Amino acid sequence: MSxxxxxxxxxxxxxxxxxxxxxxxxxxxxxxGLVGLVPLATGVTRFCPAYTLLGIRT
Structure with a gap:
């Protein structure tokens, strides 16, 4: 995971x-409110699976 x-x-x-x-x-x-765990987890780990599928790097 990069x-x-x-x-x-x-x-x-x-x-x-x-x-x-x-x-x-x-x-x-x-x-x-548990939906908030998704952006929190992607922010902490610095990895977003959706970005990988779409080819996005910020």
């Missing part, structure tokens, strides 16, 4: 993931 998520993209993914998780815990999303 890194295909750049630094700005990484920060945005981590912030968005934490925001979605927080909305799930403290807000109206409920269990749907």
């Amino acid at each position: 890194c295909n998520v750049g630094s700005v993209d990484r920060v945005l993914r981590i912030v968005a993931g934490l925001a979605i998780l927080a909305a799930g815990v403290f807000g109206p999303l409920g269990w749907w």
